[in-house]
Amino acid sequence: MLAVERSEPSGTADLLRELAPQVLGALMRRYDDFAAAEDAVQEALIAAAGQWPARGLPDYPRGWLIQVASRRMTDQLRNEQARRRREDLVAAQPGSDAVVPDTDDTLVVLFMCCHPALKPPAAIALTLRAVGGLSTAEIASAFLIPEATMAQRISRAKLKIKSSGIPFRLPTAAERPERLRLVLHVLYLIFNEGYTATAGPALHRVELSAEAIRLARATHRLLPSESEVAGLLALMLLIDARRPARTRADGTLVPLAEQDRSRWDGDLLGEGVALITRTLPRGPVGPYQVQAAINAVHDEAASAADTDWPQILALYGVLERLTDNPMVTLNHAIATAMVHGPARGLEQLEPLADKLSGHHRLHAVRAHLLEMSGDRAAALAEYRQAANRTTSTPERHYLMRRAAQLTRAAQ
Structure with missing residues (x-):
């Protein structure tokens, strides 16, 4: 079981986002109801966000969230007459964290949220909520649409998963290339919207680009041999490294050729260059790797004239x-x-x-x-x-x- 040191409130938010898909995966394995499980996880996250900063982290945060979400699921099942037989199976909750399954199903949840049955806007919203741990209000704010509209989009996505009978499992070997392509496409869309917002007064929506990078890192950890996953992560890092110099103090846009390169994030730049340098020789080469290589050439130039x-x-x-x-x-x-x-x-x-x-x-x-x-x-x-x-x-x-x-x- 995951044990976590005590941390400040900002660390609590990061921890909750990391644990959200793991908790959702645990509930899916137990109850096999994505929509209800996702709602229960959101309630558990809200409870944790309210309690942990004041009371401190529990010894086993993941187990705490699973238990709270499981109790919510049990309450839901008790209210459904058609599921009385199932109620008997789930009414007994774990007595301690030691019996909580230690399986990390983050990747399964990510593949489910990016299923071909969902259109990109729905997949993006569901991924940010179920895998990213963002609230509906946060997602709606990032995309400049009313919270009620975003809630409807997420609700329809969950119903689509339920009606399509999508199994809670990783894709088969035959399904995996296409499904992984969709996962990477969704993460790429999230990053792009964060790096250059399609509408509104701000050029960047940092919360989206940061979340896309976090999810790409998590996917890379789970699939270290997938060269396109590494390529996408490298691409994000190399582009995001330029963000500090991309706007002036008043928020106006500064094109690449005019940016003060001393303001670029050297750590992100170095990490991105090292990652794509290691990845390209492994092959096969895909679009994200080539885009990362292009941005590495831009970022390694001492000036625009040296490109x-x-x-x-x-x-x-x-x-x-x-x-x-x-x-x-x-x-x-x-x-x-x-x-x-x-x-x-x-x-x-x-x-x-x-x-x-x-x-x-x-x-x-x-x-x-x-x-x-x-x-x-x-x-x-x-x-x-x-x-x-x-x-x-x-x-x-x-x-x-x-x-x-x-x-x-x-x-």
Whole structure:
């Protein structure tokens, strides 16, 4: 059983997030009812958050949470006439922590929350609540939607798991590659929303990017031989290392080329570079590893002028062969422009007109390349288009500032 030293309240929150999926897994093995078990775990987490900071941690926090959640499950079962036979089996609760199962089912819970039966928004919400230990209010706040709306999304996701009859087990060898791909995709989406919020006044939602990194670390510990898991973790670390320099004191966005690299997080950068350096030779190479390698090249450059753009261009060529994501083509065009000139980069953007129609990133990249080519009038129009289409306030302000700079230069 997990024994934990006494800690401060902030440590209590971290501990609860770590234990949440383990407790949920223990209840799933005992009761096989995801929706009811997840609700019971949330109530146990709330009780712990209220009691532990004042009274101190119990000797066995995991066992304490399992017992409290189990009692809640028992109460639920007692209120369901159709389950009276089952009530007799669960009414007797563990007398001590020593008999609480010591199995860590975090990975099983993560795979269940990222099941193909769930759409990405539902999988993200359920993962953050069931595996991340975040409350419904915290998740709703992070995505700027009402708590009631998020509660409905989570409730529908749990009902979908129940109606789909998804078994509580790890995927089979045949299922695992596709299921793992979905797990990594969900973690990647959570991180991206935290690193660049799609809407609202703040560029970052640190609680989301931090949670994505924590879950990626946990997944890597459980699946150390999976190179794409290591690649995703390295990618997150290498990108997040730049976050301290990505905004000014007033919250305005600072593009990569203008960032003060002395403000980057050297520990995260070093960890990410070391991780991807160890991982790439193991193979097989996947998209997350290649993206991590690209970001390692960026992060290892002493300045923007020292960036090894030919190497980045070559890596984007590899990445495009691995995925047909139009965002990859967009970034490939930037690398092409940095190596072969803006005209070549603009040529690569042409096929994206339909795939990314209306997306602010296409207009922003086109504006940047047009500005590089000296076509200020066209660049100005594209910056304004990009600013009108983004829902992120910091990005809009940055794009409008670039447009204003071009306007002043033309006068």
